[in-house]
Amino acid sequence: xxxxxxxxxxxxxxxxxxxxxxxxxxxxxxxxxxxxxxxxxxxxxxxxxxxxxxxxxxxxxxxxxxxxxxxxxxxxxxxxxxxxxxxxxxxxxxxxxxxxxxxxxxxxxxxxxxxxxxxxxxxxxxxxxxxxxxxxxxxxxxxxxxxxxxxxxxxxxxxxxxxxxxxxxxxxxxxxxxxxxxxxxxxxxxxxxxxxxxxxxxxxxxxxxxxxxxxxxxxxxxxxxxxxxxxxxxxxxxxxxxxxxxxxxxxxxxxxxxxxxxxxxxxxxxxxxxxxxxxxxxxxxxxxxxxxxxxxxxxxxxxxxxxxxxxxxxxxxxxxxxxxxxxxxxxxxxxxxxxxxxxxxxxx
Amino acid sequence: xxxxxxxxxxxxxxxxxxxxxxxxxxxxxxxxxxxxxxxxxxxxxxxxxxxxxxxxxxxxxxxxxxxxxxxxxxxxxxxxxxxxxxxxxxxxxxxxxxxxxxxxxxxxxxxxxxxxxxxxxxxxxxxxxxxxxxxxxxxxxxxxxxxxxxxxxxxxxxxxxxxxxxxxxxxxxxxxxxxxxxxxxxxxxxxxxxxxxxxxxxxxxxxxxxxxxxxxxxxxxxxxxxxxxxxxxxxxxxxxxxxxxxxxxxxxxxxxxxxxxxxxxxxxxxxxxxxxxxxxxxxxxxxxxxxxxxxxxxxxxxxxxxxxxxxxxxxxxxxxxxxxxxxxxxxxxxxxxxxxxxxxxxxxxxxxxxxxxxxxxxxxxxxxxxxxxxxxxxxxxxxxxxxxxxxxxxxxxxxxxxxxxxxxxxxxxxxxxxxxxxxxxxxxxxxxxxxxxxxxxxxxxxxxxxxxxxxxxxxxxxxxxxxxxxxxxxxxxxxxxxxxxxxxxxxxxxxxxxxxxxxxxxxxxxxxxxxxxxxxxxxxxxxxxxxxxxxxxxxxxxxx
Numbered sequence: 001x002x003x004x005x006x007x008x009x010x011x012x013x014x015x016x017x018x019x020x021x022x023x024x025x026x027x028x029x030x031x032x033x034x035x036x037x038x039x040x041x042x043x044x045x046x047x048x049x050x051x052x053x054x055x056x057x058x059x060x061x062x063x064x065x066x067x068x069x070x071x072x073x074x075x076x077x078x079x080x081x082x083x084x085x086x087x088x089x090x091x092x093x094x095x096x097x098x099x100x101x102x103x104x105x106x107x108x109x110x111x112x113x114x115x116x117x118x119x120x121x122x123x124x125x126x127x128x129x130x131x132x133x134x135x136x137x138x139x140x141x142x143x144x145x146x147x148x149x150x151x152x153x154x155x156x157x158x159x160x161x162x163x164x165x166x167x168x169x170x171x172x173x174x175x176x177x178x179x180x181x182x183x184x185x186x187x188x189x190x191x192x193x194x195x196x197x198x199x200x201x202x203x204x205x206x207x208x209x210x211x212x213x214x215x216x217x218x219x220x221x222x223x224x225x226x227x228x229x230x231x232x233x234x235x236x237x238x239x240x241x242x243x244x245x246x247x248x249x250x251x252x253x254x255x256x257x258x259x260x261x262x263x264x265x266x267x268x269x270x271x272x273x274x275x276x277x278x279x280x281x282x283x284x285x286x287x288x289x290x291x292x293x294x295x296x297x298x299x300x301x302x303x304x305x306x307x308x309x310x311x312x313x314x315x316x317x318x319x320x321x322x323x324x325x326x327x328x329x330x331x332x333x334x335x336x337x338x339x340x341x342x343x344x345x346x347x348x
Numbered sequence: 349x350x351x352x353x354x355x356x357x358x359x360x361x362x363x364x365x366x367x368x369x370x371x372x373x374x375x376x377x378x379x380x381x382x383x384x385x386x387x388x389x390x391x392x393x394x395x396x397x398x399x400x401x402x403x404x405x406x407x408x409x410x411x412x413x414x415x416x417x418x419x420x421x422x423x424x425x426x427x428x429x430x431x432x433x434x435x436x437x438x439x440x441x442x443x444x445x446x447x448x449x450x451x452x453x454x455x456x457x458x459x460x461x462x463x464x465x466x467x468x469x470x471x472x473x474x475x476x477x478x479x480x481x482x483x484x485x486x487x488x489x490x491x492x493x494x495x496x497x498x499x500x501x502x503x504x505x506x507x508x509x510x511x512x513x514x515x516x517x518x519x520x521x522x523x524x525x526x527x528x529x530x531x532x533x534x535x536x537x538x539x540x541x542x543x544x545x546x547x548x549x550x551x552x553x554x555x556x557x558x559x560x561x562x563x564x565x566x567x568x569x570x571x572x573x574x575x576x577x578x579x580x581x582x583x584x585x586x587x588x589x590x591x592x593x594x595x596x597x598x599x600x601x602x603x604x605x606x607x608x609x610x611x612x613x614x615x616x617x618x619x620x621x622x623x624x625x626x627x628x629x630x631x632x633x634x635x636x637x638x639x640x641x642x643x644x645x646x647x648x649x650x651x652x653x654x655x656x657x658x659x660x661x662x663x664x665x666x667x668x669x670x671x672x673x674x675x676x677x678x679x680x681x682x683x684x685x686x687x688x689x690x691x692x693x694x695x696x697x698x699x700x701x702x703x704x705x706x707x708x709x710x711x712x713x714x715x716x717x718x719x720x721x722x723x724x725x726x727x728x729x730x731x732x733x734x735x736x737x738x739x740x741x742x743x744x745x746x747x748x749x750x751x752x753x754x755x756x757x758x759x760x761x762x763x764x765x766x767x768x769x770x771x772x773x774x775x776x777x778x779x780x781x782x783x784x785x786x787x788x789x790x791x792x793x794x795x796x797x798x799x800x801x802x803x804x805x806x807x808x809x810x811x812x813x814x815x816x817x818x819x820x821x822x823x824x825x826x827x828x829x830x831x832x833x834x835x836x837x838x839x840x841x842x843x844x845x846x847x848x849x850x851x852x853x854x855x856x857x858x859x860x861x862x863x864x865x866x867x868x869x870x871x872x873x874x875x876x877x878x879x880x881x882x883x884x885x886x887x888x889x890x891x892x
Contacts, residue, residue: 018446018542021446021450021451021542022445022446024450024451025445025446025447025450026445055473055853057473057539057803057844057855058473060539060540060541060542061473061505061506061539061540061541062439062442062443062470062472062473062478062505062506062541063439063442063443063445063446063541063542064442064443064444064445065440065441065442065443065444065445066444066445067444102445144441144442144443144444145441145442145479146441171472171473171474171476171478172472172473172474229749235844235845236845251746298844303635303642303661303748303749305747
C-alpha cells in the first residue's frame with residue numbers, strides 16, 4: 001500500500017515510508033484495521049476524512065504522537081454532536097494515504113476504501129467533496145501537544161489560508177480533518193476503491209516477473225512518457241509552494257528526447273518541445289527505472305535514472321467543475337485540459 | 349636523521365589491504381598490497397610491515413598514518429563486538445507514533461540496545477523548543493538502564509537546527525553515569541529523525557570496534573618504534589583525527605570507495621570525471637564532482653537499518669580480477685564467485701586451474717602477466733567472458749553518467765587491467781601511475797572537511813545571507829576538524845526550499861574542505877599549487 005500511495009502521490013505528499021512505519025507500529029500495538037466499503041456502512045454513518053498538513057521536510061523530523069486522530073474525532077463529535085463511524089484518507093497520495101490507519105488502529109475504527117482525491121493535490125479544497133458541494137467546516141486541527149483549533153470558514157479558499165497559517169505556528173506540521181460527511185454523501189463525493197488500488201499497485205510491483213515499471217504501467221493503464229535520466233533540476237519557493245522544473249533526458253529508445261516536468265509540490269505538466277504530453281488533473285509520476293519506486297519532487301536529483309509515467313485521474317476531476325478546480329488553468333497555465341489518453345493517441 | 353615528513357596511507361578493501369608512503373611533495377615513494385585477513389587487523393599489520401621494509405623507505409620519517417577500514421561495516425553485518433547502548437530520543441510528546449529501533453532486525457536490536465525512551469524535549473524547525481527538556485525523565489531512564497549501558501545515543505528532533513537539547517542531555521548523562529561514550533545525533537546525520545537516530549545508535553554500538561582497531565594499528569607501528577599522529581578516513585574520503593574517529597566510528601563506513609575516488613582525482617589532477625575501481629571481487633563506479641565523490645541521494649541501509657549519513661553514490665557489480673568464469677547451460681557464466689587474493693595461485697596464467705577474468709585480460713592482450721600460453725586451451729571461453737564483462741562494465745558506467753556527452757573515465761584498482769580502452773560514451777580511459785594503490789593514496793592525501801545541513805528562515809539579509817552563513821559554518825567545522833584555514837574551500841552547496849509552508853524557509857547543505865593542518869610547509873605549498881591548477885569554472889552546462 002505504501003508503494004501505491006507513493007505512485008498516486010504524483011510527486012507530492014510526504015514520504016510514505018513514515019506512514020508505513022506508523023501503520024505497522026499501530027497495528028502491532030492495537031490490532032489490525034478493517035477496510036470497509038462505503039456500501040457496507042449505513043447511510044447516516046459519519047466519516048471523518050483526515051491527514052497531515054504542512055511541510056514534508058518538517059514531517060521527517062517531527063513525527064506524530066499518534067493520539068492526534070483521537071483528539072480530532074473527539075472534537076468533531078463534540079461540535080457536530082454525532083458519532084464518527086469510520087476514518088478516511090483526505091488524500092491517498094503520499095504519507096497521508098496511510099495516516100488514517102495509524103489513527104484508526106488506536107480507536108478501533110475502520111477505514112473506508114475511498115479518499116478525497118485519488119491522488120495528491122496541494123490545497124485543502126482540492127478534494128472531490130468540495131466539488132460535491134460539501135462544506136469543509138467544521139474543520140478541526142491539532143498538534144502533538146494537545147493544542148486544538150476548530151475552523152468555520154466561509155469558503156474552501158479561506159480554509160486553506162487559515163489552516164496553512166496555523167500549521168506554521170504549530171511547528172510546520174499538524175493533523176486535521178475537514179469535509180466530514182455521511183456514508184451516503186461519500187458514495188457520490190469521493191474517489192472510491194483508492195485504498196484497494198494502492199494495494200494493487202504495490203502488489204503488482206512486488207510480484208512483477210519482469211520489469212517492475214512495466215508491471216506498474218500495466219496495473220494502472222499508464223502511458224510511459226519517457227525513460228531516461230534527470231539532467232536538470234530547478235526549484236524555488238513562492239508563497240508556500242515549491243515550484244520548479246525537472247528535465248529528463250531520454251536514454252536507450254528515448255535517446256535524444258528531452259521531457260520537461262513543471263511542478264508545484266506535485267508534478268503538474270509534462271512538456272516536450274513546447275508540446276504538452278500530460279497535465280493535471282491526470283497523474284504524472286516519476287519512477288525509479290529499476291525499482292519502480294515513485295520519487296517525490298523534493299527528492300528528485302540530478303543523474304537519477306527515471307521513467308516518467310502519466311495516467312488518468314478519477315473521472316470527477318474531468319468534469320467542468322473538476323477541471324476548473326484542478327486543471328491546468330487552476331495552476332496558472334494558459335492551455336486547456338486534454339485527457340492523457342487523447343494526448344497519447346495524438347502522439348502515436 | 350631527517351625530520352618526520354612522510355605519510356602512511358592504508359586502505360582495507362574486500363580482497364586486499366593496500367599501503368602507500370607519500371612524501372611532502374605528495375609523491376608515492378613506496379606501496380604494498382597484501383591479502384586481507386578475516387580479522388582485518390592481521391592484513392593491516394602485514395601491509396605496514398611490508399611497506400616499511402620497501403627499498404628506500406626510512407620508517408622514522410613517518411609522521412602521520414591514515415587508515416580507511418571496513419571494521420565498522422563488518423561488525424554491524426556480523427553483529428560482533430558491538431557495545432550495548434541506551435537510546436534517548438528528545439521529542440515528546442511528538443514522535444511516539446514510531447518508537448526508536450522500530451523495524452530493526454530483531455537480533456541486531458537485541459545486540460545493541462539496553463533500552464530506549466522518548467522524553468519531552470526537542471526543537472521546532474524554526475528553532476523554538478518543541479517542549480521544554482524533561483531532564484528528570486532522562487535521569488530516571490538512566491537510573492533504570494544505566495548499569496548495562498556501555499554507551500548512550502541521544503537524538504533530538506531538529507538537532508540540525510539547534511543541538512542545545514542534545515548538549516544538555518549529554519551533561520545529564522555525564523552527571524549520572526560519568527565518563528561513558530555519548531553519541532549526539534547532530535554530529536553525524538542530517539535531517540530525517542529516524543535515520544539520524546539509527547546512525548547515532550549504530551555509532552554508539554561501534555565505539556569499542558574503533559578503539560580496538562586503533563590500538564592494534566598503533567601496536568603494529570610501535571613495533572617499528574613509530575608513534576605517528578593517527579587519522580581515520582571517513583565516508584566522503586576526508587580524514588578525521590583519532591579522537592573524532594573514536595567518538596564517531598560510524599562515519600568510517602563507506603570510506604573505501606570514497607578513498608578510491610579521491611585517490612583517482614589526486615593521481616590524475618582532475619576534479620570532475622567518472623571513476624571505476626576494479627578490485628579482486630567487485631567493481632565500483634563512482635563520480636568525481638569538484639574533487640569529491642558524488643554523494644548518494646538515497647538513504648543507505650547498513651545491516652538492515654536505514655541511515656541518512658552521506659555515502660558515496662556508487663554502482664557496484666560483481667566483477668573483479670579474480671572473478672571466476674565457467675560454462676553453464678545458458679553460455680558463459682561470470683562470477684559472482686571470485687578466487688579473491690588467491691589469484692596468484694588459482695588463475696590459469698599463474699599455473700592454477702581456475703579460469704578468471706584476469707586470464708581473459710591476458711589472453712586478449714590487455715595486460716602481460718604470468719604465462720599467457722597457459723590460458724590457450726580456454727581461449728574461446730575467456731574471449732566470450734571478456735566480451736560479456738565489457739558490456740556489464742559499460743552499463744554500470746553509463747548508469748553513473750550525468751549527461752550524454754562523452755566523459756573521461758579514470759580506471760584504478762588492481763583489477764583495472766580488465767577495463768578496455770574503448771568504452772561507449774567514454775572519451776578516454778585514464779590510467780594513472782599507482783592506479784593499483786589509488787585507495788591508499790586517497791587515504792594519504794590528507795584533506796579534512798566540514799559539513800552543515802540546516803534549515804534557515806529567510807531573514808532581512810535574504811537568501812544570500814543564509815548561504816553565506818551556511819558556508820561560514822562549514823568552513824569553521826572544517827577548521828575545527830583539523831583543516832589548515834588557508835586551504836579551506838567550499839566544495840559543495842545545495843539549497844532545497846521547504847514545501848507547503850507559508851513562511852519562506854530553505855534547507856541548505858554546505859561542505860567545505862582543505863588540507864590537513866600541522867603538516868610541513870612544503871606540503872601546504874604543494875596543496876595550494878594543485879588547488880590553483882584545478883581552479884576553473886566547474887558549473888555543469890545547463891541543457892538548452
